[in-house]
Amino acid sequence: MDSKTSASPLLEVVDLYTHFDTPRGVAHAVDGVSFRLERGRTLGIVGESGSGKSVLSRTIIDILAKDGSVLNQGEVRFEGRDLMALPEKDMREIRGREIAMVFQDPMSSLNPVKKIGKQITEVLVKRLGMPGAEAKRRAVELIESVGIPDAAQQLDRFPMHLSGGMRQRVAIAIALAGEPKLLIADEPTTALDVTIQAQILDLLRRQQVERNMAVILITHDLGIVAQYTDDVVVMYAGQIVESCSTEELIRRPRMPYTEALMNSAPNLADPPHTRLDAIPGMPPNLLRVPQGCRFADRCPYAAEKCSTEMPALAHDEDSSHIYACWYPLEVKEAVSA
C-alpha cells in the first residue's frame, strides 16, 4: 500500500464482530471483518442474502438494537475516531451528518404517515439547525437535485403518491440533506425495476462526484459492482473472503466463491434456456458455523484441509489482492495444467 492511502482513511473497520444473542444460540452475523475506505471512493460489498452485509452496514452507523441482544467487538474508525467507543449522544451527531444511509426498500423506508417535505426538513432543522423557511427552500433544491419534477409540490405529498423509483430518490435526498462524507447504500436498487436501477445508481454516482462523498454500495449483483465501484469486498457467512480493486476482482478472482458468484449471474449473450450455474447448497447456519472454511461444503475444489482449518486472509507478495482460500483459483489451475 502506498503511503498516501495509509495516512488516515475516511473509514477503517478493524476486526469487527457483530453477534446476535438469540434464544437458539449466538448468530455470528459479522465475524472479524476489516477493511478501509478512502475519501470520495466507492467500496462495493458483495455477497448472498444472509452473508452479513446489511448487519455490517447497520453496525457501522450503529442503529442495531441496544437491548443487549447485539454483541459488538472491534473498531470502526471514522476519520481516526473509533465510533464503537463513542457514547450514544456523540454517535447521534455522526449519523445523518457524517454518515448517512439509503435502505433497500423505498416502499418501507419512508414513513407512510409523514409528508415528504417534513421527512427531508427534519434533518435540516434538527441536525443542521436551519430555520424552517430556509429548510423548506433547501428541501426543494434537494428534491430537484435528485431528479424529481415539480419539486415544490412534492413537499406536501405523502410517500404513497410516488412510485418506487421516485421514493428511492426521496430517500437519497434525505440521506444527502445532512451533507454526509460517507453514504451507505444497502441494496438501493434491489427492490426496483431494472430500468430504474441504472437511473438510481447513476444519480448516486453523480451526487458522489459532486460532493466528493465516499460510498459503500452493498449489493448481491456483481454487474453493479463492476460498473459502480472502485474497490470491492466479498462477504460470505459473516466474513470477508476476498478483497481487492474491482478491476482486479473481475479479471482475476482468486476465491472459488467469487467465481461461483460470477458464474451464477445470467449472461445475456447465452442462448435461451441456458442453465444457470447456481451455487449448490445453502450458506452455513450462522448459529453453528463450521470450523474450517465456511464455503467448503459448497466449493467444487474443496479438499480435506478446507473443512478442518479456516484459511486466513492473505495476499500474494506482489499485490494487495487479499483472499481467504487454501487453494486459490490460479494456483489450482497451474497445478492441474
Place this chain on the structure above:
Amino acid sequence: MAYLRLKTLHLIPVFFLVTFASFMMLDLLPGDTVDAILSDADTGEIGSVEAREALRKELNLDKPLIVRYALWLGNMVQGDLGRSYVTTQPVTEALVQRIPVSLELMIMSQILAIAMAIPIGIYSGYHGGSTVDRGISAFAFGVLSVPVFVAGTVYIWVFAIELGWLPSSGHTDFSKDPWGNIKGFILPALTLATIEFPILMRVLRVDVISTLQEDYIALAKSKGMTTWYILFHHALRPSSFTFVTLLGLQIGQLITGTVVIETLFSIPGVGKLLIDSVDTRDEIMVQGVITFIAIVYVVVNLLVDLLYAVLDPRVARRA
C-alpha cells in the same frame, strides 16, 4: 369526502337495527307495562279494567309491535322521544339534563386514561421484553383485575377520607360552582381511567413494538434523530390504530357503563337514568336512553373512522 359519505351511509342501517332490536327486546320482557305503571306497591292493587284498557290505548300498547315502532320512529325524527310512563317528564328533557353530566365524566376520564396510557405504553414498547416492561405489564394486569367499585372505594378512602382533598360524592352544578363541579368529578374520572388505561396501554405497547421494527424507524435513527423524537414523531401515529379503535369502543360503553361509578359517587348521569327506568318499567324512557346510546356509538365510530384517515393518509385513499 367520498370516504366520509361512505362511512356515514354505513351507519344508517346500524342505527335502525339497534333501535328496532331494543324495541323488540323491551316488548319481550315478561310482565305487562300497564301493570307496572298502575299497580300500587303497597296494596298490590292493579287498577280497574277500564282504567287499564284506557291506559293501554293511550300508550298505543294495543297496537302491533311494528306499528308502535313506526309511530315511535316518526316522532323520534321530529325530536320527540315520548313522555315517561312514570313521571310524564318528556324523555328528551330527562336526557338533556343527564347528558352533560355523563359527558363531562366521560371526557375527564378519557383524558386521564390517555394521559396515562400513551407515555407508559410507548415506554413499555420501547423497552419491550425488559424487566421494566415486564413489571409494567404485571402491574397493568393487576390493575385490570381490580373491580371498579373497589378502585373507587380505595380512592374515596385515600383522597376524600384520609387526605380530605376531594369530596367523596355528590354533584354540583357547573354554572353555580365550576371548581366544585370539577372537584366532584376528579375521583370518579380517576376511577374510570384507572380501570381503562391498562388495556389502552397494552395495545399501544404491542403496536409500538411492531412499528419499531419498521425500516422507516431505522431510517429515522440513521438520520441522527433522538429516541424521544423517533418515538413520538415517527412511531406513535402509525402505532395508534388499535388504540384509537379501542378508545372509540370504550367511549361508547362509557356513556352508560358508568352506572356503578354514578351510583358510588351519587352522580346523576345517563347510566343512572337507564337503570332507574328499567326498575320502574318505564319502557319509553329506556327506549329513549338506548336510542341516545346508539347515536353516540354511531357518531363515535364515525369519528374513529375519520381519525383513521387523519392518522394514515393511505386509509382515505383506499376507500
